[in-house]
Amino acid sequence: MTMIELQNISKWYGKFQVLKDCSTQIAKGEVVVVCGPSGSGKSTLIKCVNGLEPIQKGTLIVNGQSVSDPQTSLPQLRAKIGMVFQHFELFPHMSVTANLNLAQIYVLGRSQDEATEKSRSLLQRVGMIDHAEKFPGQLSGGQQQRVAIARGLAMDPIAMLFDEPTSALDPEMINEVLDVMVELAQEGMTMMCVTHEMEFARKVAHRVIFMDEGEIVEDTTKDDFFGTPRSERAQHFLSKILHH
Amino acid sequence: MFSDLDFDVIQRSLPYLGKGMLFSLGLTLLAMLGGIVLGTLLALMRLSSFRILRLPASGYVNLLRSTPLILVIFWFYFLVPIAVKYFSGNSYAQGIGPFHSALIAFTLFEAAYYCEIIRAGIQSVPAGQSQAAFALGLTYPQAMVKVVLPQAFRNMIPILLTQGIILFQDTSLVYVVGLTDFMGAASKIAQRDGRLVEMYLFAALIYFILCFSTSYCVKRLQSRISPPR
Numbered sequence: 001m002t003m004i005e006l007q008n009i010s011k012w013y014g015k016f017q018v019l020k021d022c023s024t025q026i027a028k029g030e031v032v033v034v035c036g037p038s039g040s041g042k043s044t045l046i047k048c049v050n051g052l053e054p055i056q057k058g059t060l061i062v063n064g065q066s067v068s069d070p071q072t073s074l075p076q077l078r079a080k081i082g083m084v085f086q087h088f089e090l091f092p093h094m095s096v097t098a099n100l101n102l103a104q105i106y107v108l109g110r111s112q113d114e115a116t117e118k119s120r121s122l123l124q125r126v127g128m129i130d131h132a133e134k135f136p137g138q139l140s141g142g143q144q145q146r147v148a149i150a151r152g153l154a155m156d157p158i159a160m161l162f163d164e165p166t167s168a169l170d171p172e173m174i175n176e177v178l179d180v181m182v183e184l185a186q187e188g189m190t191m192m193c194v195t196h197e198m199e200f201a202r203k204v205a206h207r208v209i210f211m212d213e214g215e216i217v218e219d220t221t222k223d224d225f226f227g228t229p230r231s232e233r234a235q236h237f238l239s240k241i242l243h244h
Numbered sequence: 245m246f247s248d249l250d251f252d253v254i255q256r257s258l259p260y261l262g263k264g265m266l267f268s269l270g271l272t273l274l275a276m277l278g279g280i281v282l283g284t285l286l287a288l289m290r291l292s293s294f295r296i297l298r299l300p301a302s303g304y305v306n307l308l309r310s311t312p313l314i315l316v317i318f319w320f321y322f323l324v325p326i327a328v329k330y331f332s333g334n335s336y337a338q339g340i341g342p343f344h345s346a347l348i349a350f351t352l353f354e355a356a357y358y359c360e361i362i363r364a365g366i367q368s369v370p371a372g373q374s375q376a377a378f379a380l381g382l383t384y385p386q387a388m389v390k391v392v393l394p395q396a397f398r399n400m401i402p403i404l405l406t407q408g409i410i411l412f413q414d415t416s417l418v419y420v421v422g423l424t425d426f427m428g429a430a431s432k433i434a435q436r437d438g439r440l441v442e443m444y445l446f447a448a449l450i451y452f453i454l455c456f457s458t459s460y461c462v463k464r465l466q467s468r469i470s471p472p473r
Contacts, residue, residue, distance in 0.1 A: 052379060075382065078378060078380065082379075083380075089375065091391055091395075102391075106382060107386075108381075151380070152380075155381065
């Protein structure tokens with residue numbers, strides 16, 4: 001079953017075309033890694049999926065609903081898709097638990113108690129239960145990102161989007177976040193991850209999408225991508241970020 | 245010339261001056277409250293992606309910010325009754341009285357300034373915060389009320405209070421429509437008893453003490469509010 005489908009997506013910032021005719025699809029339970037040089041449009045592409053960035057051309061269907069259709073309620077659609085950002089974006093004026101509870105209460109209509117129970121079980125899962133009453137500013141980057149993942153999961157999402165979840169982290173904190181993501185992937189969560197962590201891609205990805213200059217240059221299985229990427233640009237990219 | 249100063253006049257008129265001070269403080273607080281509420285709405289309008297909301301708000305703010313406060317007070321005191329008479333066709337229609345017209349004038353005038361402060365405050369909250377709120381499924385009003393505005397106001401508290409101190413000083417202008425605020429009370433006693441020097445020195449001292457100590461507290465507060473991240 002197709003969960004996310006992109007059909008010929010194009011997007012412009014003024015005259016500059018950031019996305020050029022991008023098409024792909026992600027099936028339920030599939031883990032897809034999106035990589036490519038900086039400025040290639042990866043983050044823009046992933047933000048289009050839940051309508052944070054509007055598209056100018058093409059069709060984007062998530063769980064059977066068109067994202068750009070004015071009839072579609074974006075808040076309701078977004079509530080079903082978790083998103084994790086490069087800079088965590090926890091709400092600094094709220095405790096960790098309140099961060100997780102907020103949308104459960106105001107979007108899903110859960111009671112305070114139900115929400116807190118759910119939040120605590122997720123904090124347990126990402127190893128942050130001891131920090132439940134702290135504020136984001138008191139946590140390390142890796143801890144904040146684990147809380148951010150738990151916040152996304154608290155909405156019982158049908159898919160999770162990750163926008164460079166480890167690139168703002170100090171090296172020693174990257175693994176604690178990747179471990180949570182690997183676990184999630186192994187449990188069968190549908191995931192679209194923009195990341196440069198090729199080890200993560202090797203371990204859990206089903207497919208790899210390689211983007212350059214707003215185009216999807218390569219969209220293949222993980223084994224093909226790491227074995228014999230067809231395009232020269234992907235080969236060049238891989239040679240630069242691997243074996244160093 | 246200072247030999248015949250009589251500072252007893254202050255003590256004798258303290259109750260009257262106190263009533264004036266309460267009036268000044270009340271007017272300041274009401275106009276501040278109204279100005280912040282209206283200013284927040286104007287700021288949201290100015291930041292809207294819809295021209296139809298943005299244009300009137302920026303027109304309003306630019307007009308009010310280019311107009312002297314005393315003129316706005318006069319508008320509401322002298323011109324509004326004329327307009328009411330004209331539009332209602334009732335030549336006996338009354339104005340809304342000096343207090344209400346002053347309160348409306350101050351609120352509307354301050355709203356223009358608060359709007360700009362609040363707009364800057366909202367823009368100081370990183371765009372990622374509202375994106376994260378939207379990504380969780382919050383609607384625009386929910387994202388504003390729960391996520392963006394609390395952070396914006398927290399950043400803005402010192403400058404909002406500073407604007408309040410300026411407003412407190414400006415309320416002394418209400419004497420032009422015959423209201424008795426602290427300045428008006430001091431002025432009336434000064435002229436009745438011929439004690440201009442004593443009363444105006446005293447008024448200056450009180451304004452200085454109040455405004456300076458509040459400014460000092462705001463400064464302390466500002467250094468205590470640590471940046472949220």
